[in-house]
Amino acid sequence: MSFNLGPYGESVDHALAEMKVHDIMGRIWSRDHTVWKQDPTEITNRLGWLRVVEVMKDSINRLVSFTAKIRSEGFTHVILLGMGGSSLAPEVFSRTFHVREGYPKLFVLDSTDPDAVSYYADYFNPERTLFIISTKSGGTIETLSFLKFFYNRMVNTVGGDRAGEHFIAITDPGSSLADVAERHRFRSVFLNDPEIGGRYAALSYVGLVPAALIGVDLGKLLNRVGEMMANCRPANDPAGENNSGARLGAVLGELSKSGRDKVTIFGSPAIESFSDWVEQLIAESTGKEGKGILPVVGESAGAPEHYGNDRLFVYLRLGDDDTYTDLCNDLVHAGHPLVVITLEDEYDLGKQFFLWEMAAAVACHRLHVNPFDQPDVESSKILARRMVAEFKEKGSLPDEPPSLTDDGMMVFGTAQSDKAEKVLTDFIERNVKPGSYVAFQAYVKPEPATYAALQSLRVAIRDRYQVATTFGYGPRFLHSTGQLHKGDGGGGVFVQITSENVRYVSIPDGMEKSTSSMSFGVLKMAQALGDRQALLDAGRNVIRLHMIKDVIGGVNRLSGAIKSS
Template identity: 45%
Template sequence: MAISSSREHLAEPYNAVVRDASASIVRHQVVERLWSKDYRLWKPEPTEITNRLGWLTLPEDMLAHVSALKTLAAEARKEGIRDVVLLGMGGSSLGPEVFRTSFGSKKGAPRLWVLDTTVPGWVRSVTKSILPARTFFLVASKSGGTIEVMSLFAHFWKLVAGTKGNRGGQQFIAITDPGTGLETMAREHGFRKIFSNPPDIGGRYSVLSLFGLVPAALMGLDIPRLLGRAGKMADRCREGRSVEGNPGVYLGVAMGTLAKAGRDKVTILASPPIDTFGLWAEQLIAESTGKETKGIVPVAQEPVLAPGMYGSDRVFVYLRLKGAKNETLDRHVEALARAGHPVLTFALRDPYDLGAEFFRWEYATAVAGHVLGIQPFDQPNVQESKDNTRRVLDGYQSTGRLPEAVVSTPAEAAAELAGHLHAGSYVAILAYTTPSKPLETAIRRLRKALVQQHHVTTTFGYGPRYLHSTGQLHKGGPASGVFLELVDRMTPDLQIPAQTFSFGTLAKAQATGDLESLQAHGRPAIRVMLGPTPAATVNAIVSRFGAPAARPRRQTVPAKRSSSRRSR
């Protein structure tokens, strides 16, 4: 049976659970207090809450920037700019990635490349795909000092400087908060434009701010139309008398209350043209709710399987785009509902309705934080991973070596994964490598095998991107995660200008720092080194499911000792 309209409310008995929680939401005036920016909705102290609620009025506030955005887009067309490369991480990159894949560039507008990695193969791939003299580079960082962004800037600044016909700083555009080091650097280097974003917006809530709108405008998107859709959703989210009449509150209460009841895996299904929306929602939900050993585990782009393969810890949300090839997902969603899984369906008329969904999910995540009793606007463990990376790099600069880590073979990794899994587990696959179709096909096989054989939830993220996305949940959220880290050989490597370390060394340091952080929090974490053909390594893991258990893991392996479990 085809799905022809939104089903924005859950079927019984799940809707009854939401209704029971709704009385408290209305009684405590959550909607009114959220719009008045009352920090006490979450915690008794205002720390990092009162300066993170500017996203509530972005659909209206950003209209003042439309003229400047149109001017920049017109300059790009007039000057024959063919490519725009966005250098950003987390909230600065995942929203633009949704725009890139869901809309594509309009006729006559440049292509957008989103570069949120330190893996040298990925950096080199984008570098080879552009004509530097006809490229704009967006340097996007809220803090203005993110190590990945600054390293990428150094690389492309040197590239442009060595290119015939370059225009130096006129090819660079900064997007940052007022008064950051990036703002100062942009002035010193003569950047074409500095977009100063409102400082009271966290990175993961910034898609409808200049961090998302500048790249969207350069692609040729209709910014007033996008903001208009978001504004209409914001108006609907002002309804305070009825939870069921407020789409943002309803989704937030549903996510929060069902998570407390054991259904803490929000699985996002989306029509193929808007499939990357789940990656953006992952970072929003994971980084906002994954703390104090609580949290909602968002799941994006997981292979679609029969309803009986899933555990009883799931909630499914389907974003259905009108006119897309939805037949397979429609059947799947109907089967999930018949099997008794909680399912919500949101209908989108066209990709511009993503503006409304961005706002709905931001609002819902803030409400879910209230329901869970956590502060959704900080990210303590993200800084922990940054500190670990810096410590590992400092050690490398002193000794010329990275710390050793226990490495498993594919067979050992398959057995170790199986040994850690139980009802309610999720497996996070974390890949420090360059994307490719064969690799992503192999990852899908691995995720499918894990769900089929163990009925667990799976997530997948590229490193170091996930450190600014789901990394907070991994360390601060529920202790139900099992982590498989896949690390590329990083050859050939690529030097970072004016640094004593390369992109490959930085990526390895980030992988090592995060592995150490996971282990310090008592999270099961397994490392596998990817060989010359990364897909083959992943397929080798899949092929060993069901094999006899591997020998117990050693805690350390001498650097030069001959062993199938090398230290890297």
């Protein structure tokens, strides 16, 4: 790990010296909640990740035996149903390690878009598919909706007596999901350590069950984790050059306080999905009490002059990959701070999971926030539940007339033009200022063409206004960056993009129930409307653009308007 911090190096060294005097690393390892807050609530019971290797090494034999059984019974596909911390680490393993010959392929569903749900329902042979239902709380509405939908389909395919053989659960002891799994005779239930929070759960059953199923060598992975844990212990270095977690955390925290609070991550193509996991960890851990570090991932590389002075760059480099080497040299030459982290191979991701967990905890110490709570997440959930309740009572979601309808696009927000694209440019120019960021929240079907169009729009705004841009599919991002959006200092400018649904997909009212009082499309829209209202209630600037027919064409119109403005 190398650092080019320029004038910021002195403040980082001062922070490390101060941490050494107060034995911060030693106190973290001894589970001292006062490192962050005087109140131990949601701290002392959230430090199980510090012992994850010793706990999970005892589970390797169980996971290997379980995987062998799944293979021997001819399962060819595994679909993980989950959100946020329950889905992001499995996605990293799936996209990085792919699948060993003879092992099932792993897919992750974390979108309530009905077209996405339909794809997973239609594409896979149910009799050869194993579903992982992953939610630590056991109550995540999206995950339980997925479960009811796919369980009912499985009952219709193989019968009620055999349906449970196609499902396993990963959850905390005593959760409602654990009860459901027992009642419906799931093949297996993996009870996670309840003292590990969702975003810190990558190396628990949450990540390792799906990793085992695609043939990842768990012993090798956990040995790498152990190496990083040893590096981060105070016995190695109380807080200094050789303690990677302390140093990276101090860099994140101190540069954030100096205005470099947009951590822009580039990753070698083979490991780029890891950035999505880091995004949730950093955003949800730090984004509260009017503070926050914004992770910027997936933003296309640009020339140094397109970046403002609020950026800290991180290059996650696999082996001798040089994809971003020239860019990094140019960024340093232009005066931007840079951290380069080199991974020997894919198994070094084990080190990286723990490194970033420790760094997030240290950064939150420097920012004086609790890394383990998420106080602003509930606001969106409450509003979404109200809208769902209204739908069930009245048969429709709360009605709000658009302020403008223009050529297949509806605008919800202030409109002082008769052209939707002009409304967007006016909105951005009115609200963007140095240090702002523009967040695109797309409640649409995740697919490559849509992603490419939205990436083009991101680049157009970044290059035109020199501000950071982020992108997330809804409701997935609610479990990742949603906390920061409402809990940080208020620099976000939010562009919601919603769309009509091609297909109607019902959510069953329960396990083995054919009745339905709501669809996935309604759930998705309720969450979009709920989060928009939560953002407005938090004083954020939000505009919603609803694509009536052509999502990609509409987004391309917006990009063209930004480029020509």
